[in-house]
Amino acid sequence: MTDLVLAWLTVFPGYTVPLLLASLGLVISERAGVLNLCTEGLMAVGAMTGALMALAGYDPLLAVACGALAGAALSLVFGVATVVFRADHTLAGLATVALGLGITGVVGRPYVQKPFDGLPRLSDTVWGADLPRLVGQQNILLPLTVLLLLAVWGWLFRTHSGLRLRAVGEDPAAADVVGIDIQLTQLGAVLASGVLAGLAGAYLSVAAAHVWVEGMVAGRGWVAVAIVIFAGWRPWGVLLGAGLFGGAEAAMLRLQTLGLDFPIYLGAMLPYALTLLVFCIACARRRGENAGPAALGKAYLRQDKH
Amino acid sequence: MTQGATRSQTPSGPQKKAGQAPALLLRDIDKAFDGKTALSGASFRLDWGEVHALVGENGAGKSTIMNVATGVYAPDHGEVIVDGRDVPLRSPVDAVAAGIGMVHQHFRLVGRFTVAENVALALGGIGRRIGIGKAAQLVKRKSAELGFALDPEARVERISVAEQQRAEIIKVLLLGAGIMILDEPTAVLTQQEAEALLSMARRLAQAGHAVVLITHKLQEVADHCDRITVMAQGRTVLDAAPMAQTSLAQVTRKAFGEVKEQEPVQPGTLGGELLRLENLRVRHGAVTLDGLNLSLRAGEILGIAGVGGNGQSELVACLNGLLRPLDGKIFLADEDLTAASPAKRRKAGLRVVPADRFDSALVRDMTLSENLALTGLESGRFGPWWGLSRRSMKRNAENSLKEFNVLGGGPETRASVLSGGNAQKVLLARELAAGTRVVVAHSPVRGLDLRSARAVLNLLVASARQGAACLLISEDLDEILRMCGSAAVLNRGRLSPPLSGADLNPARLGELMVGHA
Ligand SMILES: Nc1ncnc2c1ncn2[C@@H]1O[C@H](COP(=O)(O)OP(=O)(O)OP(=O)(O)O)[C@@H](O)[C@H]1O
Ligand SMILES: [Mg+2]
Numbered sequence: 001m002t003d004l005v006l007a008w009l010t011v012f013p014g015y016t017v018p019l020l021l022a023s024l025g026l027v028i029s030e031r032a033g034v035l036n037l038c039t040e041g042l043m044a045v046g047a048m049t050g051a052l053m054a055l056a057g058y059d060p061l062l063a064v065a066c067g068a069l070a071g072a073a074l075s076l077v078f079g080v081a082t083v084v085f086r087a088d089h090t091l092a093g094l095a096t097v098a099l100g101l102g103i104t105g106v107v108g109r110p111y112v113q114k115p116f117d118g119l120p121r122l123s124d125t126v127w128g129a130d131l132p133r134l135v136g137q138q139n140i141l142l143p144l145t146v147l148l149l150l151a152v153w154g155w156l157f158r159t160h161s162g163l164r165l166r167a168v169g170e171d172p173a174a175a176d177v178v179g180i181d182i183q184l185t186q187l188g189a190v191l192a193s194g195v196l197a198g199l200a201g202a203y204l205s206v207a208a209a210h211v212w213v214e215g216m217v218a219g220r221g222w223v224a225v226a227i228v229i230f231a232g233w234r235p236w237g238v239l240l241g242a243g244l245f246g247g248a249e250a251a252m253l254r255l256q257t258l259g260l261d262f263p264i265y266l267g268a269m270l271p272y273a274l275t276l277l278v279f280c281i282a283c284a285r286r287r288g289e290n291a292g293p294a295a296l297g298k299a300y301l302r303q304d305k306h
Numbered sequence: 307m308t309q310g311a312t313r314s315q316t317p318s319g320p321q322k323k324a325g326q327a328p329a330l331l332l333r334d335i336d337k338a339f340d341g342k343t344a345l346s347g348a349s350f351r352l353d354w355g356e357v358h359a360l361v362g363e364n365g366a367g368k369s370t371i372m373n374v375a376t377g378v379y380a381p382d383h384g385e386v387i388v389d390g391r392d393v394p395l396r397s398p399v400d401a402v403a404a405g406i407g408m409v410h411q412h413f414r415l416v417g418r419f420t421v422a423e424n425v426a427l428a429l430g431g432i433g434r435r436i437g438i439g440k441a442a443q444l445v446k447r448k449s450a451e452l453g454f455a456l457d458p459e460a461r462v463e464r465i466s467v468a469e470q471q472r473a474e475i476i477k478v479l480l481l482g483a484g485i486m487i488l489d490e491p492t493a494v495l496t497q498q499e500a501e502a503l504l505s506m507a508r509r510l511a512q513a514g515h516a517v518v519l520i521t522h523k524l525q526e527v528a529d530h531c532d533r534i535t536v537m538a539q540g541r542t543v544l545d546a547a548p549m550a551q552t553s554l555a556q557v558t559r560k561a562f563g564e565v566k567e568q569e570p571v572q573p574g575t576l577g578g579e580l581l582r583l584e585n586l587r588v589r590h591g592a593v594t595l596d597g598l599n600l601s602l603r604a605g606e607i608l609g610i611a612g613v614g615g616n617g618q619s620e621l622v623a624c625l626n627g628l629l630r631p632l633d634g635k636i637f638l639a640d641e642d643l644t645a646a647s648p649a650k651r652r653k654a655g656l657r658v659v660p661a662d663r664f665d666s667a668l669v670r671d672m673t674l675s676e677n678l679a680l681t682g683l684e685s686g687r688f689g690p691w692w693g694l695s696r697r698s699m700k701r702n703a704e705n706s707l708k709e710f711n712v713l714g715g716g717p718e719t720r721a722s723v724l725s726g727g728n729a730q731k732v733l734l735a736r737e738l739a740a741g742t743r744v745v746v747a748h749s750p751v752r753g754l755d756l757r758s759a760r761a762v763l764n765l766l767v768a769s770a771r772q773g774a775a776c777l778l779i780s781e782d783l784d785e786i787l788r789m790c791g792s793a794a795v796l797n798r799g800r801l802s803p804p805l806s807g808a809d810l811n812p813a814r815l816g817e818l819m820v821g822h823a
């Protein structure tokens with residue numbers, strides 16, 4: 001039993017980190033009022049770009065960085081559509097997902113199922129040889145993610161620019177009269193979410209699987225969207241939500257490898273069922289209180305009659 | 307803009323003397339929205355140390371010209387001169403930097419933020435980055451200086467409208483505004499709160515600020531303002547006239563031309579009982595209606611006075627069918643409507659005009675003909691379910707708009723474009739259509755100009771004369787006294803017995819409104 005728990009604890013961060021990164025990005029973008037549904041597509045592009053770079057023989061860390069950049073590039077398309085041209089956020093988001101999945105399908109086809117070295121475990125690096133097993137099994141992106149979580153939280157709630165970003169998402173008209181550039185802020189927030197989603201995607205291929213398979217994001221982008229709502233758009237809630245979903249997924253796979261007779265479809269369904277359950281609980285508990293940034297998904301034009 | 311040294315007694319502000327360059331000079335301003343003219347050649351002149359009234363009917367362009375002065379709208383033509391200097395106002399921050407602050411008709415505060423956070427946000431906008439704690443201190447000091455209480459740690463969405471307004475004023479002052487524009491500040495306040503606000507405006511002016519007061523209440527203008535500017539249809543028709551040499555009759559004539567007198571409300575003969583509330587109990591949030599009893603007869607206009615927030619909205623929602631009472635009964639001419647759906651109530655002839663015209667009343671983004679047809683669809687007047695007749699909808703709208711004298715839009719205009727008064731008339735046109743037996747009107751003339759207000763009230767009188775029963779819920783005592791033969795007071799969820807005849811006087815009503823009974 002302890003073995004089982006220990007094994008679960010070792011793989012648990014691996015499942016949590018990508019969800020956490022993607023959800024953090026969403027928190028930033030949605031706190032600025034941009035309803036962001038394109039994470040699934042951004043993650044796919046990040047995963048594929050990372051894998052391609054790694055296959056081309058570049059340093060895995062560089063590959064991860066390229067994945068993040070690819071996510072940012074695609075998010076820019078979404079950002080320009082919604083923020084500059086004021087397209088409907090939901091439609092633009094869904095279109096971006098389709099675009100991202102399409103790109104990865106076409107560009108990535110020749111590289112499917114080709115394993116590569118990827119990001120080493122901490123214990124495999126020169127300076128990490130005698131770390132305890134639990135830590136040694138992780139990779140460098142885990143501490144980075146923890147730092148990012150702290151940074152995002154501190155930025156949103158302890159700095160002036162964080163206050164300004166939240167003001168844009170709550171009440172753009174009020175933000176406008178105090179001289180905040182609404183479009184620039186929102187575009188920046190979308191880009192940040194793109195970087196984080198791309199990073200999450202690259203984690204899946206370069207750090208976890210060490211291979212690129214089409215469809216490897218497997219709905220995690222959507223789970224991230226759910227986590228953010230569950231978390232009430234708060235970074236610490238996101239940590240809790242990502243841990244919950246990541247933990248469940250890890251447990252599922254552990255149980256399967258143990259040879260427990262478990263219908264595989266039931267296992268595959270679990271994240272979604274859990275999403276639904278968590279939603280119901282979150283909604284029942286909150287009753288509409290704290291229902292997200294007030295101007296989420298609404299286009300703002302100064303001359304509109306309020 | 308230097309901060310005054312006399313910090314302790316009077317509000318600090320720019321120390322300007324009369325005879326200097328005007329604080330604000332707007333010349334020959336044109337502004338059109340999507341080709342529709344809002345201002346044409348309007349001008350405005352504001353001096354230091356005065357409270358300057360800006361009046362005019364709904365849609366005259368008062369808010370628009372002040373939004374030009376604060377950089378929210380760029381004028382199509384004209385110049386803005388602040389304190390003798392020609393400053394380009396490209397955005398609201400430019401105006402803040404030039405020392406102009408505005409408290410908008412709809413406040414510009416972030417509801418989820420605390421007062422202090424809002425202040426920190428605003429100060430950050432002009433490059434003064436301070437922490438939330440420091441902002442809280444500033445708020446405390448400023449509110450003490452102005453002589454009112456305000457909790458800097460309170461979340462804006464949780465405090466009363468009057469407190470939100472104070473937060474706005476403090477924010478504007480902390481931004482260093484020497485020019486303070488107040489857009490219909492008293493429309494949302496009770497009488498006492500309004501008095502406090504206006505005397506604060508006076509003190510600011512005495513300390514050297516320049517204050518603009520936009521209002522529809524001419525009595526406030528007479529009592530508190532030094533000079534007056536009147537606008538009509540996008541033009542300035544009376545330019546900075548000293549109040550001492552201007553009569554209110556003159557102002558009214560300039561603003562509206564001829565205004566129909568309020569039609570006399572004759573007691574008339576009352577018919578049988580139409581609406582009866584029996585021991586109605588409602589709980590909603592912090593408000594509890596506690597055993598309301600009320601009886602309303604055909605042809606009667608019964609007033610319900612009281613300070614807002616004492617259960618008025620809950621009573622309206624309850625009559626509307628949007629809120630289920632815990633206990634008690636609602637009868638319309640012996641038909642029990644307590645559990646009836648809104649549709650059924652409407653069919654029975656119960657019509658409700660809520661306080662917010664766009665909240666559970668008109669649909670902002672639909673045209674007037676659609677809005678007007680919305681409640682008559684079932685009747686089949688606008689075609690069967692499979693074939694909506696645009697033609698008959700349009701004809702219906704044309705008739706209603708003409709009958710209720712709605713200006714500023716035709717059947718194909720979107721409701722959101724109308725001025726407040728005209729939107730209210732559209733709503734009344736819909737609700738007072740055939741089959742109305744009981745009308746419940748909640749603050750029906752809030753924010754309306756004199757002429758629209760009279761027109762709306764006259765519509766209610768007319769429907770009472772035709773045998774409808776009217777319930778007029780209002781915070782404005784004058785309105786109640788003018789309109790109603792009898793009136794009750796709603797205070798902390800309890801309704802007093804109705805007063806009438808000699809008992810129906812301001813003193814008695816006021817007593818009941820603040821009493822702890
Ligand atoms: N952002 C906008 N877009 C389109 N039309 C507008 C806009 N703002 C104002 N208008 C129109 O310009 C005219 C002047 O409006 P404004 O709000 O200045 O009137 P007002 O004098 O402040 O009226 P009220 O007393 O009702 O506040 C109106 O016809 C209004 O419909
Ligand atoms: Mg206005």
